[in-house]
Amino acid sequence: MSSLNWLLPHLRILPEDVQSDVSSSSSLDGEQSIPHELKNDEVNIEAHESEPQPAQQSQSLKAGIPYELRDEKGRKWWKYFDEFEYRANSEYKTSRSWYSFLYPNHTTHSKAERRLLYKLDFMIGFYFLMLCWCKSLDTNNYSNAYVSGMQGDLKMTKNDYINTTAISNVGAIVLQLPFMYLLPRFPAHLILPVMDLGWSFFTLACYRAQSLPELRAYRFMVSAFGSAYYPVSQYVLGSWYAPDEISSRVCLFFCGQLLGGVTSGLLQASTYKTLNGVHGLAGWRWMFLIDAVAISIPCAIIGFFVIPGVPSKCYSLFLTDEEIRVARARNRRNQINDNVDKDKLLSLFSWKLWKKVFGTSTFWVLVVFDTCSWNNMTAFSGSFLFWLKNDHNYSIVQVNNYSVLPACLGFVFVFICAWGADLFRCKWVFMVMSQIMNCVSCAILVKWDVSASAKWFAFLITYFSVAASPCLWSFINDFLRLDPQIKAVTWIAIYSFSQSTYAWIPTLAWKTVEQPRFKTGYTVSLIFSAVYGAWTFVVLYFYKRNEKKNALGNGIILYNSDNGEHAPAFVDTLMEKKGDYFYVKESEKTEL
Template sequence: MSRLGNLTGSVWGGSSHSKSERKLLLKIDWFILSYCCLMYFTNYLDRSNVSNAYVSGMKEELHMEGTQYNQINTLFTCGYIVGMIPNNLILQVVPPRIWLPAMQIVWAVLTFSTSAVGNVHQVFAIRFLQGMAESSTFVGTHYILGSWYKPRELGKRSAIFTSSGLVGTLFSGVLQAAVYRNLDGKAGRSGWRWLFIIDGIITLPIAFYGFSIFPDVPTTTKAFYLSKEERLLSSSRLDATDTTRSPLSWNLAKRVLTRWRWYACSLLFAVSGETESFGSNNLMGLWLKAIGGYTVEQVDYYPSGMTAFAIVSTLVCATWTDRSQARWPVLVYMSVATAIAAICILVWSSPTGLKFFAYYLAGASYSGQATTFAWANQICADDQQERAIVLASMNMWNNVVNAWWPLVFYPATDAPRFRKGMIAMLATCAATLAVTWLVWYLERREWTTRGADVEDEGSKDRVDDDENPSREKNSTDVDTKL
């Protein structure tokens, strides 16, 4: 049993924990991850439902033309960008247990509204507002995870959270196929409209669950399931991390802008996040619809294979990187796998089976997401407010690129070949490798500088002792008198 416990601990990150710390981890794993994963599940369920609705009748019913599908995604991205940093800064003022569920209720209402649209322009407006509300979820959760977990615990939790969004994508295809088969035409509504109604029904109770159990951050938590001792332990065990709350000030801007972290981490995800274009633009679904010969249900089902491989890659890579504490190899794996997939699709004479393999292999692109944000949490662990800004900026700049990237390289009118997109993907993979090296180098340089500073401080103390031999004696005398 002890061997089993050690194995479980080495995989889950708790082999060296005391009994009280293991009990604390069990509680926060359940209450934090359960809500965050369910919240992100509904977040991605909603995002994926738009692409599934498009290939399941929405295009024809709303008379969509040209790149209007891409414009829907772009407007969602614009709303996402606008809401990103404000949402993360609000978490410094409004308790996360209030703000995150409140935003979830907002996007649930907007999801219901999508089921009643009469034209594509109404979808444009709803998706922009929905992007603003949903931008609270991803970076907000990574901020919360970085506040509760140590570096050796963080990667796996980030991966579980990221995978919950992928499960939402996976479930969306299955759900849309089932809705189309069983509800299309019921009560005079098309199947794709029922999809948004069901999505909203799933979302609302999860928001109310968040109001009741989410614990905020260690320094402010009043969660009913944590004892006073556990609240103190949750802060003290992160002794390498700045978990204090301080008022927002202009000094924050100075700290962020005069360090390398904001620039390098933002650039890393702005570039590496574009490797996810296979999945985020549902290229496989658009390819299947364009070449014909597949039913609506098959077009909804078959891309799920990419999502399934994405989940496996994310969890395996996160487990490995937590044990090794080396984050960069995951980004190398992701870039190489995605480059191979792009080459297989770019060579259009390749057989259909190889294209299926390529699209499924492209699911590896999602494995870098959890690792990149765990890496940023680790880099900025000594400054809570900087960490909030850096995490939000990473996702914000990635979405700034996403606002125009699909329109240029992955327009729906380019289906089924996406030749421009595959060439862009190869360039993105090469750029990801270069920026990964840059972040690795800057992090190592900072470590070296910190080590030198510590040595200099120690040398200074030794010199002071030599110059004032009575110093230690006097200190001892004072202690004795006290």
Template structure:
């Protein structure tokens, strides 16, 4: 599952550096290298842009909340959680149905671009809301339309790539998560500073307009370049020989192509260990990462300016970008469990600092920023799912949808208990929440290692 190994001592520092950037191995035939390049330009360009605007939108709510939304709508604190609940309720309910749809070759090419058009319209609409109830409704709709983006893209990647190719591309794609979140902070700071009052609107509303301006063109690009799965109707830039080679590569990697969809997929999936281990692991990942995104609330409590509140957390996302790309790439070279363990250890250290809480401010900044090392854990986990469950396309789609469904179903209600916004145990202190996050980080690591061990045996 990990490509070349360093255990044999054949890969020195220079060899390792070359392998990190070696996306098109010289031992591949020229036709295969050309196909990989075409796929990278089409799948990765659209998927990265799509993921970027998704997380730009998802982070806008938190940034808008601390940049004037709370005061404009006279909110008392927990509405930020309720906005997330609306989004994630829709996100959860539509995961499995949309993932099973995206596994169908005839739909795989068109589903994501179509849904992106719809959420782009809703993104524009969020700039025109006049009360919190309208925003609740729009966040629910955006949750529906964004539901298959994450797991669906992992499914698409696992349908074209395998082995080290898959790990490297999954990590490169996932860094757009942090990039979108980071850029949102800078955009909100710029909007708050330069656009407040323009057109009679506060600065936080302008961020939704900017986000919508990004979203619609990305969707239009997707209609032209997104190839779906190898059995989908052929995209214009792929030749017949390209498609034949892609199907040959899938067969060579023992990746099962889509078969007939029936209720039997639920029966056979529930009988195997994969869904149980991976779903529980991802639920722990979602719950452990929840408080790490709220450094801005700590900065607000510490008295930092609105501009600093929007900009300082972007360092975490910069580290997340590096970790996502480099960590996942190294997981294609070193044993994946080793890279996963290093990232988990960093997150456990940061969480322990938050549990203690009364530590020097400099160490507190280090702890917040070290959470960025978790950037590689999600793409490694999903690439591992693609690798282990490659023998059943429908089961793979169902597991990925179930991971998102159960993971985010916990995020709908657990944060209300463990991570309240207001109150003596509220953000960012979270006397109950941080110890729980420590347990979830540890259980996530246990789940991943268990999957590796069970698969090998």
């Protein structure tokens, strides 16, 4: 059996894993504190404090971590806009050169950290890009197939187009819910490929649809099996990347979505031109065949081998033991808890679990955030395609070719927002900027009676609506990093609620009979985009409040001499100063 370990994914057990149990649990947003077992590199500080320190939520120090002692006396009001004020200390911020923001090694100061990031980007960053491309390709195929003959072949009239989309969205919502139970208990390298194979099978089935009800049944199942993709991929990404690295990696994920928008139109145009009528099959049917057999099924099989699990339970064939240790050290430094033993997980029917999810501000703040992001997207409404088809004398091939232009520009918009967020450690600026641009686009299209060049401009910048998504998902991952089970349940709950609104709002706002103007749709998108941009400041407030409560775990020892507070006693009793920062004393480390 040992020889197969070189060929098949298996649980990587390091020598230290046999010696100690490093699992722990924490609260969702600092509003409830749950006692946790000390890890083997932590020192308890409660016995060294004569009085409570309100800013210190965590009650343990980590060996080997530099701590910044910070007096908040005279703190300026504009520090509210410093997103990483409490998320990272000065040592963490200054130990990374600006040009190395994609591949820093400032946590372990070792070459192994950069090698780890290179491998992770290839294994999960690039793989999730490919998988998102597959999913986006199939989603966009539906729009391209509609304008390439499917509408007539299946006798689709009035609002059949948008109603079919709504039905498929219901499939995704229904089958997402079981992942509240599955995600913390079963490895992602098994969950995701199995679901993707089901998605590929029903994508293939779409080519043989002979009626609208049959197509709707297939699309429902495609979305149902595709429901695992978003929550599982984000769960995995949030378990490996630091808070100032993850937006850039979610950017890769969204590049796959944009690539689907680009290649779908080009592939549909090429397929329609070369295969339409071959073996008695219409061009739009060939596209579903090619998508499933040549793209989706191979990607699903690859996932079984490249998805690495999480650092504490790694199944990777490609990471060395040293790199797994580096990943775990990075998570300890960044307060990312990626695993809870199964015997310590709460029952899915436990009131205590749901109280932790719904009884805190985090869920409600994030669900509004995510709902706005789902419903501000003119980019995925198909409106540009309808405008090209109805208001111009373009051929079907030309319509499919021109349809890729907004998605091509979308690459630029997404990279600006995602890379800018990590480079400057400031997501909120780019989120607000993207929504301002989307509001401009929607306002032009609401007016509609403008020049053709103004309409082209408005349509070409529609992908600013999705450009903020990497930052949004990075925020959610960072909010939920402290408890893997709460992370899984909350992710699914937020995503299911948000997507459920996307199942019915478009049926009211984007009625197919209103094409190509869609005045109601653009107005709804404008409203959601404006709320999205404004709500970013609400999220920033709760995010910073949460990080201030967890500042000690982020390497920051807070006190405020304006309030009569002094540096905590444990600074003198348990720590020693080296340069500008404090570390756990060697004598304390030997007792761990």
